[in-house]
Amino acid sequence: MTRVVAALARTGRAVRWYTTTLLGDHDYARYVAHVERLHPGTAPVSEATYWRERHAEQDTHPGARCC
Amino acid sequence: MVARTTEPIRTDPDLPPVAVVENGPMPASRRAVFVVVAVIGAVAWSVLALARGETVNAVWFVFAAVCTYVIGYRFYSRLVEAKIAHPRNDRATPAELHDNAKDFMPTDRRVLFGHHFAAIAGAGPLVGPVLAAQMGYLPGTVWIIVGCVLGGAVQDYLVLTLSVRRRGRSLGQMARDELGRFGGVAALVAVFVIMIIIIAVLALVVVNALAASPWGVFSLAMTIPIALFMGVYLRFLRPGRVSEVTVIGVVLLLLAIVAGGWVAETSWGQDWFSLSPVALAWCLAAYGFAASVLPVWLLLAPRDYLSTFMKVGVIVLLAVGILLARPEVQAPAVSSFARNGDGPVFAGALFPFLFITIACGALSGFHSLIASGTTPKLLEKESQARPIGYGAMLTESFVAVMALVTAVIIDQHLYFAMNAPAGATGGTAATAADYVNGLGLGGTPITPGEIERAASAVGEDSIVSRTGGAPTLAFGMSQVLSTVFGGTGLAAFWYHFAIMFEALFILTTVDAGTRVARFMLSDSLGNLGGPMRRFRDPSWRTGAWTCSVVVVVLWGAILLMGVTDPLGGINTLFPLFGIANQLLAAIALTVVTVVVVKKQLYRWVWIPAVPLVWDLVVTMTASYQKIFSSEPRIGYWAQHRAFQDARDAGEQTFGVATSPAQMDAVIRNTAIQGTLSIVFAVLVLVVVVVGAVVMVRSVRAGGLPTTEEPDEPSRMFAPRGMIPTAAEREVQALWDEHARERAGTAARS
Numbered sequence A: 001m002t003r004v005v006a007a008l009a010r011t012g013r014a015v016r017w018y019t020t021t022l023l024g025d026h027d028y029a030r031y032v033a034h035v036e037r038l039h040p041g042t043a044p045v046s047e048a049t050y051w052r053e054r055h056a057e058q059d060t061h062p063g064a065r066c067c
Numbered sequence B: 001m002v003a004r005t006t007e008p009i010r011t012d013p014d015l016p017p018v019a020v021v022e023n024g025p026m027p028a029s030r031r032a033v034f035v036v037v038a039v040i041g042a043v044a045w046s047v048l049a050l051a052r053g054e055t056v057n058a059v060w061f062v063f064a065a066v067c068t069y070v071i072g073y074r075f076y077s078r079l080v081e082a083k084i085a086h087p088r089n090d091r092a093t094p095a096e097l098h099d100n101a102k103d104f105m106p107t108d109r110r111v112l113f114g115h116h117f118a119a120i121a122g123a124g125p126l127v128g129p130v131l132a133a134q135m136g137y138l139p140g141t142v143w144i145i146v147g148c149v150l151g152g153a154v155q156d157y158l159v160l161t162l163s164v165r166r167r168g169r170s171l172g173q174m175a176r177d178e179l180g181r182f183g184g185v186a187a188l189v190a191v192f193v194i195m196i197i198i199i200a201v202l203a204l205v206v207v208n209a210l211a212a213s214p215w216g217v218f219s220l221a222m223t224i225p226i227a228l229f230m231g232v233y234l235r236f237l238r239p240g241r242v243s244e245v246t247v248i249g250v251v252l253l254l255l256a257i258v259a260g261g262w263v264a265e266t267s268w269g270q271d272w273f274s275l276s277p278v279a280l281a282w283c284l285a286a287y288g289f290a291a292s293v294l295p296v297w298l299l300l301a302p303r304d305y306l307s308t309f310m311k312v313g314v315i316v317l318l319a320v321g322i323l324l325a326r327p328e329v330q331a332p333a334v335s336s337f338a339r340n341g342d343g344p345v346f347a348g349a350l351f352p353f354l355f356i357t358i359a360c361g362a363l364s365g366f367h368s369l370i371a372s373g374t375t376p377k378l379l380e381k382e383s384q385a386r387p388i389g390y391g392a393m394l395t396e397s398f399v400a401v402m403a404l405v406t407a408v409i410i411d412q413h414l415y416f417a418m419n420a421p422a423g424a425t426g427g428t429a430a431t432a433a434d435y436v437n438g439l440g441l442g443g444t445p446i447t448p449g450e451i452e453r454a455a456s457a458v459g460e461d462s463i464v465s466r467t468g469g470a471p472t473l474a475f476g477m478s479q480v481l482s483t484v485f486g487g488t489g490l491a492a493f494w495y496h497f498a499i500m501f502e503a504l505f506i507l508t509t510v511d512a513g514t515r516v517a518r519f520m521l522s523d524s525l526g527n528l529g530g531p532m533r534r535f536r537d538p539s540w541r542t543g544a545w546t547c548s549v550v551v552v553v554l555w556g557a558i559l560l561m562g563v564t565d566p567l568g569g570i571n572t573l574f575p576l577f578g579i580a581n582q583l584l585a586a587i588a589l590t591v592v593t594v595v596v597v598k599k600q601l602y603r604w605v606w607i608p609a610v611p612l613v614w615d616l617v618v619t620m621t622a623s624y625q626k627i628f629s630s631e632p633r634i635g636y637w638a639q640h641r642a643f644q645d646a647r648d649a650g651e652q653t654f655g656v657a658t659s660p661a662q663m664d665a666v667i668r669n670t671a672i673q674g675t676l677s678i679v680f681a682v683l684v685l686v687v688v689v690v691g692a693v694v695m696v697r698s699v700r701a702g703g704l705p706t707t708e709e710p711d712e713p714s715r716m717f718a719p720r721g722m723i724p725t726a727a728e729r730e731v732q733a734l735w736d737e738h739a740r741e742r743a744g745t746a747a748r749s
Helices: A002-023 A027-038 A047-060 B028-050 B059-085 B109-120 B124-135 B137-164 B171-210 B214-237 B242-265 B267-273 B277-293 B300-325 B336-340 B350-357 B367-371 B382-408 B412-419 B429-437 B448-457 B470-484 B488-527 B530-536 B541-563 B570-598 B606-628 B636-648 B660-701 B726-748
Strands: B005-009 B019-023
Touching: A002 B109, A002 B242, A002 B300, A027 A047, A047 B214, A047 B300, B005 B726, B019 B726, B028 B059, B028 B137, B059 B137, B059 B300, B059 B382, B059 B606, B109 B300, B109 B367, B109 B382, B124 B137, B124 B336, B124 B350, B124 B382, B124 B412, B124 B470, B124 B488, B124 B570, B137 B171, B137 B350, B137 B367, B137 B382, B137 B570, B137 B606, B171 B214, B171 B277, B171 B367, B171 B470, B171 B488, B171 B541, B171 B570, B171 B660, B214 B242, B214 B267, B214 B300, B214 B488, B242 B267, B242 B300, B242 B488, B277 B488, B277 B541, B300 B382, B300 B470, B300 B488, B336 B350, B350 B570, B350 B606, B367 B570, B382 B470, B412 B429, B412 B448, B412 B470, B429 B448, B448 B488, B470 B488, B488 B530, B488 B541, B530 B541, B541 B570, B541 B660, B570 B606, B570 B660, B606 B636, B606 B660, B636 B660
Parallel strands: none
Antiparallel strands: B005 B019
16 A cells, blocks of 8 residues: 555656656756856856746747647 | 677766667567567557458557557667667767757756657647548558658658757758758748748638637637736746646636637627637737737747647547547548549548648658757757657657547548538538538438537537538547546537647647748848848847738738638648648758768668658659649649639639639639749759759769767766666766765865
């Protein structure tokens, strides 16, 4: 029984990890880690600013969606 | 027997290995699994191909498809990898080299698979197979599965591989680099015109699905305020909480579908949301323009989240539904329309028209625009191009097989009542019943009452001549899903659920496509130099607005033409859509073949060349027939002349045209369609001929340099495929330990 519950919990966590990563929930955390790793000493921008910059980038670099 | 060898590859003595090379024969247990898969696949194919007279269960389609994909992926894609792609995981990918945590960023292979799949899959693989079902289930199934394994998936995979070695450059740029300036310009123009026609025809599918359906129009209209709300929420209330807002959006979306049923019952709902096809076409054009000039965060980005979530969800739902409902197939294996080429859904014989009707799902040129440009900038390791490029296309092919299943499990009389143009069915249940009973479909004839009951079961006033594929797919899906979940009481909900998500996919293509085309136009204008250079600045509003207007007018005009076409829009325009898409594939495969020849891989050049030659034969035959056929049903110009002659003879009605104005419309439309066919074919021939010249030059010179970027050693590790091997898990453990040590040192210092 406990094994089934544990397996279900694991599956639940995996689905959650996948959907949240796919949609982009962790993108800001990744960006912060990226700044820390490659540009130590510089402060990362705030989460709101990060998304503003990303959307501004998308404004000028549109990606196609297929039919 | 040779034993398996594993060899870790290091690029830096201070770092753990960045890759593992494993060689040797497959373990016996694994071989046994593939033998079993092959046998099940062979049995499934025999059932599909040899069943005559007895009914076939839809589950056999799933078995035939999945087993073929497993074998194709394990053996054919590995051959392509070993002989052409030559991935090297000690080489840094553009994502690793240019990592900026934005467009370049090493992304987990499973997540990237999801992104790539959401970007390539849309309404195309859902619509084409439904229309192709008029030829019976067998030809479509064979082409979707075999075409994908040997053609479509190879194209996606190799274009991705090329682009990864070229800093993620787009197909247009790669064409210019590899084919020279002239070929490059022809490719760029072709991509632009092809994009316009694809947007127009997809928009036409939406219009046909929603015309005179207040329920559908209400639900789809609600997606716009929902997206705006999501955009504002993410920008100002809770930035970065993407999955949270997506869940809210999906709940609102489901509510909008349910509410649509209530609204369609009220008199004001019917007044407001029963839109004519022409009105809907204008709404779509206005929407496309707005999406092109509004900031991405407000409309496009949130709509994309919804669409991604729905895509994966709906496809899983449909697969589960088919497996649980296990419906019986109603269509014949090969219909008489396949042999005689006189079907009402689209004109022409099986060869070549089946292959251009099922474009996406088997071989889709549009994918090469995503496999170059977006996905390669996110790839962690070169070898992951195989699971992502080849694997995602197999998944899309599977979606197409399921779409075909939903069309062939519907009563065949109903199928043709829904898909024959209004000019043939007369638009009412009574005339439609007469018409389809006269088609010689066999089985029990249908009564007008049965057609009306089928319509009211899904909450619509009429389902006669709802062409374009989307309503038929929704009807079949509602049939499958209501048997499994909720019974007949939910049939209307599932129908509108399916209409809604198809429309949502198409709107995503329409808005993103308009935007991409706008940028292509402004870049090209800017490249002309002089005062035009200003167009290159995307923040120049006048330029953005002008280019958006031009793009929307171009596709909007074709859309309006299709909507008002007396011959029934879809059956005249869909072939152009298919030809355009397949011609784009020809351009992509030409670029791939040129690179393979330049690298002197002559022995394996057939891998991209076979799909290229097949694709050229299909599209050039189809284009030839569309341009030169003397039969008005097939040839645009023959139709044009027939109506012109009737008009000159002073006739007031001709064929399905009931007035001189309608005759003029046919004369004008066929001229435009005929001209477009010529333009497409000529542009692609130019690209292919330039490609052939470059190949000959390369063979004479003993190989030519390609524009591959120089090697940079990788400094990170990721598994080769989707599932890490035992050796790769060990290396991953070394990296985890390395990261802990570094964190420990950093904390002490």
